Amino acid sequence: MSGDTKLKAIEELVRGRELTNQLRDLLSKSAGYESGSEDLVIKICNTFANSLSILRNPNRDSGDHSEVCQKRRKEMRCDGRKPEDWGELHSSKTSPSGSDSTSTPKDRREGSYKSRKKESARKSISSALTDDGYAWRKYGQKQILNSIHPRSYYRCTYRKEQGCLATKQVQMIQDDPPKFESIYLGPHTCKNTLDPSQFILDHPISGDPSRILSFANKQYNPFFSSPNQESNEITYNGSSSSDYLSTIDPSAEMSVLSADQDVISGFEDSVQDLDELLDF
């Protein structure tokens, strides 16, 4: 990330923090989420969306970002694996369409599953499943030893079209309160991510809410099966600002606008992490 870009991001985050403080004051004076605070929330969402837009530029894996990740994450590493490494992981596989129709399943799988190291895994824990702005497609589920809940496996929807090799694993690690562990593997090389700022501009708050919660992968998502979770609950991994930035998503931002006081409190908590981020 260039210095100018970083400065812009910082400016946006600072502004977001200020607006959030105002919102906090406003909410502290009112019992609920009143219409007067809506404009502020919209501004906050736009601000954060802009920041995300900047931070999520194509060069996000550049040195600056890596430095931030190393600084901000102690346990959770940035994804330092090179795309070619992930290409190596799957390059030996033949495409389904191009595979020999006469070959057996065993033949098609020959040479796969190489180099399944988790060195560059990014771990995120949240109390609810939130969309992370990427389109994921579930490709497997497995019961894990010594785990009550099965682990779900997702890959980028645009894997075929754009060769994006990003994958993630989601597993419920605690029932009450519910906690989900998401492990992100591989870099996103696709360009079909949902741009938060554009998303908000295209879907104003005053518009049809049903349009807001429209994501490529929400259908069939087992963790979105509960309407409560989908629309009302937002929690970010408070252990890492970088992860916050990497996991905040339009659905979360939009959910803030229709959420109750508890959700906004959680939102405030997550924003407090920005204080740390601003240190870099």
Place this chain on the structure above:
DNA sequence: GTGATTTGACCCGC
């Protein structure tokens, strides 16, 4: 009809 999820089987690393 199309696209996403489910699920049993397969494969690999330890």
Place this chain on the structure above:
DNA sequence: GCGGGTCAAATCAC
């Protein structure tokens, strides 16, 4: 040999 990650046919939902 076991456990975890992935594949792909079958199934489901829109």
